[in-house]
Amino acid sequence: AVPTAVMVSTGKGAELGVLIKGGEALQRAGDVSTVVLDKTGTVTEGRPTVTDVVPAAGTVHASAAGRDALLALVASLESSSEHPLADAIVRHAKDQGYAVRAPEAFESHTGRGATGVVDGTALAVGNERLMADWVINVAPLRADAERLAGEGKTPMYVAVDGALAGVIAVADPIKETSREAVRRLRALGLDVVMLTGDNRRTAEAVARAAGIDRVVAEVLPDGKVAEVRRLQEQGRVVAMVGDGINDAPALAQADVGMAVGSGTDVAAEAADVVLMRGDLAGVARAVELSRRTMRTMK
Numbered sequence: 001a002v003p004t005a006v007m008v009s010t011g012k013g014a015e016l017g018v019l020i021k022g023g024e025a026l027q028r029a030g031d032v033s034t035v036v037l038d039k040t041g042t043v044t045e046g047r048p049t050v051t052d053v054v055p056a057a058g059t060v061h062a063s064a065a066g067r068d069a070l071l072a073l074v075a076s077l078e079s080s081s082e083h084p085l086a087d088a089i090v091r092h093a094k095d096q097g098y099a100v101r102a103p104e105a106f107e108s109h110t111g112r113g114a115t116g117v118v119d120g121t122a123l124a125v126g127n128e129r130l131m132a133d134w135v136i137n138v139a140p141l142r143a144d145a146e147r148l149a150g151e152g153k154t155p156m157y158v159a160v161d162g163a164l165a166g167v168i169a170v171a172d173p174i175k176e177t178s179r180e181a182v183r184r185l186r187a188l189g190l191d192v193v194m195l196t197g198d199n200r201r202t203a204e205a206v207a208r209a210a211g212i213d214r215v216v217a218e219v220l221p222d223g224k225v226a227e228v229r230r231l232q233e234q235g236r237v238v239a240m241v242g243d244g245i246n247d248a249p250a251l252a253q254a255d256v257g258m259a260v261g262s263g264t265d266v267a268a269e270a271a272d273v274v275l276m277r278g279d280l281a282g283v284a285r286a287v288e289l290s291r292r293t294m295r296t297m298k
């Protein structure tokens with residue numbers, strides 16, 4: 001039989017928008033020593049918007065018309081991608097009134113970007129790793145990309161027909177509740193780590209804004225599981241908090257997997273706890289609730 005204290009606590013959690021799936025999950029939450037937070041959609045709003053389009057100097061894209069044409073090309077390619085960054089570019093282009101058309105070819109490169117063909121033009125959009133794969137020299141725009149990343153934005157390089165054409169930056173502000181939630185987690189004596197596929201500079205700027213001092217960035221999707229396992233091997237009891245499909249394996253690996261409610265069903269299914277309000281204060285609530293319940297039962 002489920003002890004009354006557990007039933008009362010899971011009920012109280014649900015009232016607060018923290019769905020704890022059973023007594024075992026409730027019990028484990030109080031033992032957590034490290035909280036790993038995914039960046040996009042967990043610490044941040046997860047609704048990125050385009051802030052900058054910087055064409056490469058001395059190219060056909062450097063004029064106003066060239067820059068607009070570049071944005072329309074990139075948006076057309078990204079219309080085939082499901083990535084939130086792609087979505088931001090498509091929305092931005094449509095808002096500006098550009099025609100977004102379907103690409104003739106499209107390939108997604110996980111943790112790197114996208115490539116394909118639009119109107120007979122070969123395109124690659126993504127991070128430095130993708131550009132390296134395609135032997136594109138990013139040196140002419142690296143300073144711009146680093147400046148944008150230092151502002152917490154995600155810069156994406158664009159290559160057209162094998163040559164560097166520009167950088168597009170997207171910003172995804174932190175949730176207004178994230179900073180206070182992180183403070184609360186630390187007040188509970190927990191280590192807080194942010195984990196992301198995004199580039200290091202961007203991640204560090206975002207972490208700083210949220211009051212997080214440990215960052216693991218440029219992680220490929222299966223790297224998230226490995227990072228959780230590494231912490232567990234160090235004796236940490238790990239809560240992983242994420243929202244995306246790509247977070248599901250890490251949520252399952254963690255001692256306590258927590259899905260933010262606005263996230264995908266896949267993440268919610270893999271999780272032990274669902275934070276219905278999408279607010280990281282729910283992580284602290286789950287830990288507090290667990291500790292109190294376990295004290296009651298002793």
Ligand code: ADP
Pocket residue numbers: 039040078081083085086109110111112113114125126127154155156195196197198199219220221244
């Ligand atoms: P996160 O962990 O923040 O969700 P991802 O692993 O999904 O990050 O992506 C890592 C990086 O790969 C992004 O920051 C971006 O630079 C690049 N990237 C991935 N998909 C795309 C895309 N469709 N268009 C442009 N860049 C992309």
Ligand code: MG
Pocket residue numbers: 038039040041243244
């Ligand atoms: Mg994510």
